[in-house]
Amino acid sequence: MSESVTAADIKADIIVEAEHLTRTLAGEVTATLVSDASIAIRRGEFVTITGASGSGKSSLLYLLGLLDRPTSGAVRLLGRDTAMLDDDERAALRLAELGYVFQFHFLLPEFTVAENVMLPMQRLGHLPEEEIEARAMDLLASFSLADQAGKLPRQLSGGQSQRVAIARALANDPLLILADEPTGNLDSVSSANVQTILKDLAHAYGRAVAVVTHDRDFAAAADRTIVMQDGRIIRDE
Amino acid sequence: MLGLAPAIALKHLLARPRQSIVSLSGIVLGVAFFLAVSSLMQGSESDFIRRLVDNSPHITVSDEFRNPRLQPVAQLFGEGAIEIHGVKPLTETRGVRHYPQILEALRTMPHLRASPVLAGQAIVTFAGKDVAVSLNGMIPSEVSDITTIRDYMVAGSLDELVANPDGIVVGDGLVRKLSLSLGQNVTLTSPTGEVRTFKILGLFHTGRATYDDTQAFADLKRVQALLKRPNRANTIIVKLDDPHGAQQVAAEIERRFGYKSVSWQEASEDLMSTLATRNIIMYTVVSAVLIVAAFGIYNVISTVVLEKQRDIAILKSIGFRARDIRRVFLIQGLLLGIAGSVAGLPLGAALMWGLMQVRLKFPGSSDPVPLPIDWNWRQFAIAAAFAIAAAVFAGLLPARKGARVQPVDILRGAQ
Numbered sequence: 001m002s003e004s005v006t007a008a009d010i011k012a013d014i015i016v017e018a019e020h021l022t023r024t025l026a027g028e029v030t031a032t033l034v035s036d037a038s039i040a041i042r043r044g045e046f047v048t049i050t051g052a053s054g055s056g057k058s059s060l061l062y063l064l065g066l067l068d069r070p071t072s073g074a075v076r077l078l079g080r081d082t083a084m085l086d087d088d089e090r091a092a093l094r095l096a097e098l099g100y101v102f103q104f105h106f107l108l109p110e111f112t113v114a115e116n117v118m119l120p121m122q123r124l125g126h127l128p129e130e131e132i133e134a135r136a137m138d139l140l141a142s143f144s145l146a147d148q149a150g151k152l153p154r155q156l157s158g159g160q161s162q163r164v165a166i167a168r169a170l171a172n173d174p175l176l177i178l179a180d181e182p183t184g185n186l187d188s189v190s191s192a193n194v195q196t197i198l199k200d201l202a203h204a205y206g207r208a209v210a211v212v213t214h215d216r217d218f219a220a221a222a223d224r225t226i227v228m229q230d231g232r233i234i235r236d237e
Numbered sequence: 238m239l240g241l242a243p244a245i246a247l248k249h250l251l252a253r254p255r256q257s258i259v260s261l262s263g264i265v266l267g268v269a270f271f272l273a274v275s276s277l278m279q280g281s282e283s284d285f286i287r288r289l290v291d292n293s294p295h296i297t298v299s300d301e302f303r304n305p306r307l308q309p310v311a312q313l314f315g316e317g318a319i320e321i322h323g324v325k326p327l328t329e330t331r332g333v334r335h336y337p338q339i340l341e342a343l344r345t346m347p348h349l350r351a352s353p354v355l356a357g358q359a360i361v362t363f364a365g366k367d368v369a370v371s372l373n374g375m376i377p378s379e380v381s382d383i384t385t386i387r388d389y390m391v392a393g394s395l396d397e398l399v400a401n402p403d404g405i406v407v408g409d410g411l412v413r414k415l416s417l418s419l420g421q422n423v424t425l426t427s428p429t430g431e432v433r434t435f436k437i438l439g440l441f442h443t444g445r446a447t448y449d450d451t452q453a454f455a456d457l458k459r460v461q462a463l464l465k466r467p468n469r470a471n472t473i474i475v476k477l478d479d480p481h482g483a484q485q486v487a488a489e490i491e492r493r494f495g496y497k498s499v500s501w502q503e504a505s506e507d508l509m510s511t512l513a514t515r516n517i518i519m520y521t522v523v524s525a526v527l528i529v530a531a532f533g534i535y536n537v538i539s540t541v542v543l544e545k546q547r548d549i550a551i552l553k554s555i556g557f558r559a560r561d562i563r564r565v566f567l568i569q570g571l572l573l574g575i576a577g578s579v580a581g582l583p584l585g586a587a588l589m590w591g592l593m594q595v596r597l598k599f600p601g602s603s604d605p606v607p608l609p610i611d612w613n614w615r616q617f618a619i620a621a622a623f624a625i626a627a628a629v630f631a632g633l634l635p636a637r638k639g640a641r642v643q644p645v646d647i648l649r650g651a652q
Binding site for chain 2: 058062065067068087088091092093094095096098100102106107108109110111119120122123124168172180
């Protein structure tokens with residue numbers, strides 16, 4: 001668990017909190033991606049964000065995950081206001097406290113499965129190389145991928161690749177897992193598998209998990225579903 | 238273990254072997270040509286300077302003054318308002334006055350050898366032919382200390398001049414011209430009409446036609462007698478243990494004795510500036526080869542940056558900072574530069590060896606000589622350093638571009 005968690009946050013168990021987030025893109029016509037969105041995700045909570053294409057689901061996820069900066073509003077991660085953080089500080093927070101899973105799994109193609117999982121730990125540099133390797137192997141084993149460790153991503157199936165991406169997201173033991181359409185590219189069996197893994201991460205391991213999905217079954221399995229329309233949160237239940 | 242950024246950089250390059258090898262080839266050839274050309278130019282410069290330093294006096298003290306002598310009244314009232322009219326310079330016998338005393342004083346200076354010379358023109362007459370020569374009257378026992386003529390002796394000996402003051406040592410070009418041979422007597426006539434006979438005791442061959450055809454060495458006393466300038470020397474030549482300190486020593490000699498003292502650097506100023514200009518041109522040309530090669534590297538790294546936008550986005554989303562990304566691509570340039578140097582230096586050395594086998598007969602030289610190549614490690618270091626710097630510089634722009642990639646833009650586009 002991160003050392004930067006304050007007593008107040010533990011009490012409230014809020015991992016990430018957004019207040020009146022708005023994100024617009026300037027151009028000839030100003031596009032509003034997210035409008036006045038407020039949301040809080042707690043430890044052990046499995047939240048899905050749904051909505052039609054272009055409703056602002058992914059944009060909200062990027063804002064919560066410090067990949068994008070809001071035009072107005074605030075994002076607090078572990079009780080810390082991120083507005084004043086510079087790019088390096090935001091990168092450091094992403095590295096230590098956040099884990100991303102994307103629809104197209106985005107594994108580095110030249111690196112083996114094990115090397116992909118080791119990358120965040122090597123970048124963080126808190127563990128010696130042997131421990132990094134051992135932890136990567138443990139993570140892969142927990143997703144039944146130990147025998148794939150030496151393979152390149154192109155040698156894996158879609159479901160296997162997505163499980164590797166989840167293992168990589170967990171490498172630095174983050175408190176918040178953000179997944180953008182993690183099953184959008186998978187068959188139903190793999191999709192169910194990934195859904196179970198993410199749900200377990202929240203319920204069994206106490207991570208806060210936010211998943212953007214179109215999948216109604218996936219959304220139905222969540223503790224909470226946030227529905228977005230035209231950049232606004234229209235339902236949070 | 239390899240660091241993270243170098244590992245990513247290396248994998249990127251290895252994933253594109255063909256493009257990497259093409260850009261690497263540019264650097265390899267660039268380094269090789271840079272090394273071969275610069276070592277040839279540097280070698281020829283060093284060879285030229287070595288010949289200059291070895292074959293000329295390091296300092297020449299001549300019977301001239303750099304500035305006109307001050308009139309006594311001006312010396313006495315330097316600050317006063319003096320106007321002098323109609324000064325007629327003293328008519329005096331040419332030569333360094335009190336040269337034995339000056340020599341004595343010079344010889345007290347450390348790491349220095351000095352010897353007097355009376356140089357003048359004379360006509361060598363033999364079998365009805367007349368040839369003008371530059372006659373150098375020297376103290377025979379000191380000729381070897383102060384000149385390198387001993388190294389070029391091809392017949393006879395300089396030492397015989399000590400035993401036989403009526404001897405003369407001449408170039409083989411002059412001997413050929415007059416159909417002379419060692420041991421024969423020749424008649425020398427001075428501009429004043431004085432005539433003396435000398436026996437040829439030695440022949441030298443420097444390879445420089447003008448020198449071998451026109452220079453002659455004889456005993457100082459005999460030359461003084463021939464030129465009718467008894468007890469005079471018109472030059473004192475000085476050799477130093479450290480030729481590069483000649484300018485300072487020359488200035489000190491001039492300050493002490495008043496006579497114009499010219500160091501070899503001053504005497505060759507025009508040549509040295511020509512060499513400097515030549516070096517600038519050479520480095521510009523060979524650098525251009527590497528700059529062109531650097532464009533190849535720029536091209537490869539730019540392509541990698543473009544192709545790896547998604548990877549950059551994922552690395553940034555993991556928590557890599559902009560400077561980590563920049564480092565990855567700069568290291569790619571560095572790796573290409575290092576690999577290019579590692580492969581280019583041996584190729585350059587092979588080219589240098591090949592150039593050494595070429596023997597050319599230069600104008601003014603009577604023998605073919607090998608091309609002078611500088612094998613100093615500095616040449617290798619300069620070529621490698623320049624190649625690596627060019628490669629890293631080539632990676633700079635794409636690296637900055639890569640570092641500026643906004644992951645959100647890429648992630649949105651991937652959907």
